Amino acid sequence: MPPPTASPPSLLKSDEKLWVVLSHLSLFFGVGILLPLIVYLVKKEDSAPIAHHAKEALNFQISLALYALGCIPLVLVFVGAPLLLALGVASMVLAIIAAVQGAEGRPYRYPRIHGLPPRHPLLQA
Secondary structure, X not given: OOXXXXXXXXXXXXXXXXXXXXXXXXXXXOOOOHHHHHXXXXXXXXXXXXXXXXXXXXXXXXXXXXXHHHHOHHHHHOOHHHHHHHHHHHHHHHHHHHHHHHHOOOOOXXXXXXXXXXXXXXXXX
């Protein structure tokens, strides 16, 4: 039986890990969309991993808000409340998974999110 392989050490510095984890866990601090947006705007030039995780967290938070808005009319037909509850539980679980993956230095993509459109090539300078 081969010996278990150790996971590769994280290439992120401790401050990068902090920003990555804070971006994903912003939901728990009550600043869902705001914190990942600020982290992305401030740190996108400094660190590609921070930019990636902040952008993923931001896209996730925006998608959650849109899904929640879609569930609100369904509350009238008694389907929306369970959907909102499931959405809340799933968002917390996925945010924790993303924070752990990010802290380990691995890129993470949330399932079922709609990404922001890429910038037009002529606007990149």
